Amino acid sequence: MSTPAGTDLTATDAAELGRLLNTGDVSSTEITRAYLDRIAADDGELGAYLHVDPDAALARAAELDSSEGDLGALAGLPVALKDVVVTEGVPTTSGSRILEGWRPPYDATVAARLKAAGTVLLGKTNMDEFAMGSSTENSAYKVTRNPWDRDRIPGGSSGGSSAAVAGGLAPWAIGTDTGGSIRQPAAVTGLVGHKPTYGSVSRFGLIAFSSSLDQAGPMARTVLDAALLHEAIGGHDPLDSTSIPAPLPPLAECARRGAEGDLSGVRIGVVRELGGEGHAEGYEPGVLARFGEAVALLESLGAEIREVSCPAFDLALPAYYLIAPSEASSNLARFDGVRYGLRVGDDGSHDLDEVMALTREQGFGPEVKRRIILGTYALSSGYYEAYYGQAQKVRTLISRDFNAAFGIDDGHGVDVLISPTTPTVAFPIGSRTDDPIAMYAADLCTLPASLAGVPAISVPCGLSEGLPVGLQVMAPALADDRCYRVAAALEAAQDAARGHRFLDQLVRRTAHPEEPA
Amino acid sequence: MTTLSRNDVAHLARLARLAVTDEELDLYAGQLSAVLDAVAQVQKASVEDVPPTTHAVPMTNVVRPDVARPSLPRDVVLAGAPAAEDDRFRVPRILQEEA
Numbered sequence: 001m002s003t004p005a006g007t008d009l010t011a012t013d014a015a016e017l018g019r020l021l022n023t024g025d026v027s028s029t030e031i032t033r034a035y036l037d038r039i040a041a042d043d044g045e046l047g048a049y050l051h052v053d054p055d056a057a058l059a060r061a062a063e064l065d066s067s068e069g070d071l072g073a074l075a076g077l078p079v080a081l082k083d084v085v086v087t088e089g090v091p092t093t094s095g096s097r098i099l100e101g102w103r104p105p106y107d108a109t110v111a112a113r114l115k116a117a118g119t120v121l122l123g124k125t126n127m128d129e130f131a132m133g134s135s136t137e138n139s140a141y142k143v144t145r146n147p148w149d150r151d152r153i154p155g156g157s158s159g160g161s162s163a164a165v166a167g168g169l170a171p172w173a174i175g176t177d178t179g180g181s182i183r184q185p186a187a188v189t190g191l192v193g194h195k196p197t198y199g200s201v202s203r204f205g206l207i208a209f210s211s212s213l214d215q216a217g218p219m220a221r222t223v224l225d226a227a228l229l230h231e232a233i234g235g236h237d238p239l240d241s242t243s244i245p246a247p248l249p250p251l252a253e254c255a256r257r258g259a260e261g262d263l264s265g266v267r268i269g270v271v272r273e274l275g276g277e278g279h280a281e282g283y284e285p286g287v288l289a290r291f292g293e294a295v296a297l298l299e300s301l302g303a304e305i306r307e308v309s310c311p312a313f314d315l316a317l318p319a320y321y322l323i324a325p326s327e328a329s330s331n332l333a334r335f336d337g338v339r340y341g342l343r344v345g346d347d348g349s350h351d352l353d354e355v356m357a358l359t360r361e362q363g364f365g366p367e368v369k370r371r372i373i374l375g376t377y378a379l380s381s382g383y384y385e386a387y388y389g390q391a392q393k394v395r396t397l398i399s400r401d402f403n404a405a406f407g408i409d410d411g412h413g414v415d416v417l418i419s420p421t422t423p424t425v426a427f428p429i430g431s432r433t434d435d436p437i438a439m440y441a442a443d444l445c446t447l448p449a450s451l452a453g454v455p456a457i458s459v460p461c462g463l464s465e466g467l468p469v470g471l472q473v474m475a476p477a478l479a480d481d482r483c484y485r486v487a488a489a490l491e492a493a494q495d496a497a498r499g500h501r502f503l504d505q506l507v508r509r510t511a512h513p514e515e516p517a
Numbered sequence: 518m519t520t521l522s523r524n525d526v527a528h529l530a531r532l533a534r535l536a537v538t539d540e541e542l543d544l545y546a547g548q549l550s551a552v553l554d555a556v557a558q559v560q561k562a563s564v565e566d567v568p569p570t571t572h573a574v575p576m577t578n579v580v581r582p583d584v585a586r587p588s589l590p591r592d593v594v595l596a597g598a599p600a601a602e603d604d605r606f607r608v609p610r611i612l613q614e615e616a
Contacts, residue, residue: 339606
């Protein structure tokens, strides 16, 4: 598990692994093997992966080690993909029984770009079924555990990716975010997770949940790693009609500049409606305390802090839980037992309609069924205007609040908005499964950016009761670079004060469980 | 408070092609009534003259040159099908047979 230099490769960030590969100190095979060893040792309990093919990963690493051409900065580095990303010939289930055993005939653009960049696919990570959930407990296959406390959830829906990266079972991973499914799991496992501007990372080959909201993005141990992974997957794709034909801003460069620690002239707005005065109900005191300390730290780096009010954010949760289920009820109509996946009842005694209904009944889990039924209701004639139509108008109000805060029309706004990423730290496994409303509340802070399509990053900002707390940085559309700059500045200042990286606290605790963190 | 009865849920499930069980009807009717009550808060917003947002980015029609390209090979596509026959997807009968 260690290189000749004595480095634990599974605790090293991806940028450093890339440097070691470049100087010839380690091979892709050594790195890949180190991660596969950790998966073999620990994933039985952690449950981060749904599919791992060690032989294929090692063969790919060997191929890259012997290749002559220069594939770029990511060549030889392993990566894990959330199981919502379609991968040619590699089982892809989206966490659902209805796709059990399916091997897709093509690669998603995200998977194809990572392949072209010379990465090694470590495996496919567990997730809430069709990305519907905030704890990964809605997976049809298994429970995933939080590496910080194995009795707690790793967040969701990208909880397999968060557990893998935080637990040393992947250097970084791809997640997808519809209402917070990258940022919330990143926050509760002490990672950096970024939801890109809607339309800036291709959705081609992501199994659709809510098409107007879904975005793929990076989950990593450091802000710089997230920026590097984001650059590899982002940019225009003609195969996605909502893909924005604009180049990405220089993300890694902004992360490096941010880490220098100077935020003079940067205007940061603290959103009152997300945990501020009069809006703190449901937020844990420990989360608010860490957030407040981080705000003070950002101010000490030169940022100008002011409070900003975004009144429509109060209605983000109800609007989201109408829009997303409505789109899901339509998107999931494709799972009809005809062209791929499960088919039930095809024994000559049922007609096509009955076979579809039996297939979907057996193939979908409870949360998926609940959302399909809710979405069907919200879209049905007689209720459409009062529910779906009204939610879409609230969505407009939320976008207007962002535009006003960022001064899009008058120039007198802030550069970024910040909030806690989640109202609470990771909750115990099983504690919210019987109460959909309590589960939905985990996304309270992440939903506004999803509905408005603006970029948002979660970066660790300390521990509460020994568990990670995340801070969210939101920026105007296509200004993802601002998220990386502010997050990198906060990360660097905290690392300097602490004397080591955030995730090293978990590595030390795992190595010496008796010592206090 | 808006509620969804067992019959409402059964009707919606039928529209969505879900053969839900009696136990599920009991469970979902209660849970979905609570969810519906929560999401109905959107009706509190004053939205006079507010246009709806369907997508966060402007949606424009995207065109490309009309050039023929190979599609996925038929065998590859049918390999993932639950049932195939004569190079086609096989499905249960749709129309009742005439006696």
